[in-house]
Amino acid sequence: MASHHHPLLFPILALLTLFTPTLAAAIDEAAIPLLDEVFGLIAFKSDLIDPSSHLSSWNQDDDSPCSWRYIACNPATRRVSSISLDSLSLSGKLGRGLRKLTHLKSLSLSNNNISGSIPPSLGFPSLQSLNLSRNSLSGAVPASFLDLDSLKFLDLSHNLLSGPLPEDLFRNCSSLRWISLSGNSLEGSIPSTLYGCSALNTVVLSRNRFSGSPDFTSGIWSLSRLRTLDLSGNSFSGSVPEGVYRLRNLKEIRLQGNGFAGTIPWDLGLCPHLNRLDFGDNAFTGPIPEYLLRLGSLSHLSFSNNLLTGNLPDRISELTKLEFLDLSHNGLTGGIPSSIVSCSGLSVIRLRGNNFNGTIPDQMFTNLGSLVEVDFSGNQLVGALPPASPAFFNSIQILDLSGNQLTGHIPAGNGLISSGLKHLNLSWNDLHSTLPPELGYLQNLEVLDLRYSTVHGSIPADLCESGKLAILQLDGNSLSGPIPEEIGNCSSLYLLSLSHNNLTGSVPSSISKLSKLEFLKLEFNSLTGELPMELGALENLLAVNVSHNQLVGRLPAAGIFPSLDASALQGNLGICSPLLKGPCKLDVPKPLVLDPFANAGDPTRTRNRNPESPASSSSGHRMFLTASAIIAISAAAFIIVGVVVVTLLNASARKRLAFVEHALESMCSSSVSKSSGNLAGSRLVLFDSKSSSSLIRRHLTDDETNNPESLLSKAAEIGEGELGTVYKLPLGSTGRTVAVKKLDGSKIVQFADDFDREVRLLGKVKHQNLLSLKGFYWTPRLQLLIAEYAPNGSLQGKLHERGPSTPALTWAERFKILSGTAHGLAHLHHGFRPPIIHYNVKPSNVLLDADMNPKVSDYGLTRLLTQREESHVVVGYAAPEVACRSLRVSEKCDVYGYGVVALEVVTGRRPVEYGEDSVVILSDHVRGLLEEGNNVLECVDPAMGGSWPEEEVLPVLKLALVCTSHVPSSRPSMAEVVQILQVIRTPIP
Incomplete structure (x- = not known):
């Protein structure tokens, strides 16, 4: 590494230090460490990629790095004490250069894209704070942290670290106060040495693959200074025992997303400073402990997705600082206590998927003007929607009351006009309401879901007045009239679902203006006419269903329409598609019927006809109608004769087939009855699928026909499922093979007629991606299904x-x-x-x-x-x-x-x-x-x-x-x- 000021200084100093210690001691003691730090930082920089040249001030020619950007030095010793390179878009790897910084106390490289492993040399004895979070570091956590006696803050979160943590990782952790390993792929159990870090106040191990049952009793509960414990998003199991009361400073405990079971420890209510409690997505059972309602500082409470039972206690009103309550997806019963309206700061309340009954408390939507989200869906609530105050409508953003038994009208009024409501879901109720026009003036509404809520009337023309609506679902109601042309104003719409209604008229061409539309569902209505050709311009459209209407004519030639499946088009009057077997009816004007005698080029025809003679006119017209009638009658007669002939042929064929099947069944029945003693009879039925049934019959010997169990002795077992065992059965010397499934008789219907009816129905199912059923054999003690064989397993x-x-x-x-x-x-x-x-x-x-x-x-x-x-x-x-x-x-x-x-x-x-x-x-x-x-x-x-x-x-x-x-x-x-x-x-x- 060249230097303009000291070109040979580094090698000379190294040689003097190694071979002549006396001479080296005479050199300025401060020069060597400072130059070592310059050398170390330049080496560290050389391993990084700095696309924005943030580290351009780092110059190898300098005597000291203390003037460099992102570097801080101790003013007394002029040694580097802090490096902070957060969010500089750096990449590359961590080299060995930093080991020269023997007085470094703080190193922060968070929110970059540094990759590779953490070098063992990163363990500085003087280091107090290490932040490598939000990078792409991989591999195991090195054991070099074992001797970091001075380390207080350690953040390795949101990397790609994997493997178990060394058991002795926290052997010397007397100073450690804050640790986060969140968002990695670490696995195994928590090292027991962590429980000896008595100064810890924050432990975040969330979103990893840790497993096992943590030692709460003599481990975690012994960390008396703990304020935050986050073990969420792992695979921990076992119970959470009592003893948490020892954590008198505890403010947050998050255990959601694990496999914890058992009851919730009641002594959580003895942690006076607790403000966040999240035990969601586990398997906790029992009731909500009453002691928890003594937590006067609690602002966030979640027990969602557990197995809790019992009622929601009336004393919930004592949680005066509660802002977030999520008890969704449990087995809670009883009514929603009216005392909940005393929680005046409540902003989110989720009770979804329980068994709550009764009515919604009357004052909930008037006294709680701070509510942002209310989700009572999937319960058994009854009664009318309670009245709401303007303050409620101004604050509420998500209102989901779906899947209940609510009645009454959809709320409307002045409060809606200034509403902050973004998500309204009243589906699967019994409202018997019309769509109030005020819905169109919800300035922020993005989702409107009123499916299967017995809504009737027409769709308001100004439903999309605000222009923010993204999801509109009105399926399964009794809406009538046309789809309004103004639907094209819903410029943000990506899901439009109006199926299973009584809508009439044509599909408006204005839908083609919905450039963001991805899903269009109009099936099971009474829509008429052709689909507008302009719909083919919708580039984002992923799925369309217009089946079971009265549509006719051609499909749009562009977009998704040429690739629509038949199920999206079937049940119409005459859509033109090669996928449909029905008639193709073009929606064109009826042809103009001209006078058959009018012919401008034939003056003779004109002269012979007297326009003033009614006899002449009617006679000619009668002759024309008679010709048409003759053609129609002839065609009808031809069709009738054809139908009769085909019917007779089919009847004859059915008689022959019935005779063959009856003979086979009789033979099989008599034979099996003789060999089986008291059996009530048997049935062998082979479905007629081209030549398959005849092929199977031809290659069944008398013994196999009379005793199909002998088939299984020649077959090879190829699988076993919940309902029986599957065998591979070759048919003679033909090389053809069928699969025979021997059903578990203890689970199957015991009446031959029931079995016959159901299997014959399944035998009619034909599709290239469905395994076809060839036939069946039934006795009270043996049931076989004969099916197509799939050679690739x-x-x-x-x-x-x-x-x-x-x-x-x-x-x-x-x-x-x-x-x-x-x-x-x-x-x-x-x-x-x-x-x-x-x-x-x-x-x-x-x-x-x-x-x-x-x-x-x-x-x-x-x-x-x-x-x-x-x-x-x-x-x-x-x-x-x-x-x-x-x-x-x-x-x-x-x-x-x-x-x-x-x-x-x-x-x-x-x-x-x-x-x-x-x-x-x-x-x-x-x-x-x-x-x-x-x-x-x-x-x-x-x-x-x-x-x-x-x-x-x-x-x-x-x-x-x-x-x-x-x-x-x-x-x-x-x-x-x-x-x-x-x-x-x-x-x-």
């Missing part, structure tokens, strides 16, 4: 049971599987009324044919169960409403299962992964990465290598997270999933 095997020599699925294959699976499920949901719900969508029920095309299997088998319950659904794939019997189960539970499968396909991970003391739920893990702004693509299956397109993988991940929303109404339909996947694979130009 299941998606489960390809993802999770792959041998070391088997290549991993490519992204093209994975996308093909996801797309085909979505098509199959969409056919089950939208091709039948009522829809066929699978209830058990998972990788083992997605089979792969010889060309790796997916075939969804086991659909509709719940129809064969003796009790229609969902107990057979595997943990990890079951939607929340399946477990919660009080919620309506619909085809959206299949959408949830599909979303989990999509996450597995992208990540290669299982939906629930169990560690020794931890549980990781895949959907929560990926959602957390996305919400926290981390690189979610790091969770992509490494088995694919780097050969996958980010522009497809990332949207599929986001789609999967939408599908696994805990709120069923927030999930798309499978038809919409199909459309979105089509857009992902072939983006709109």
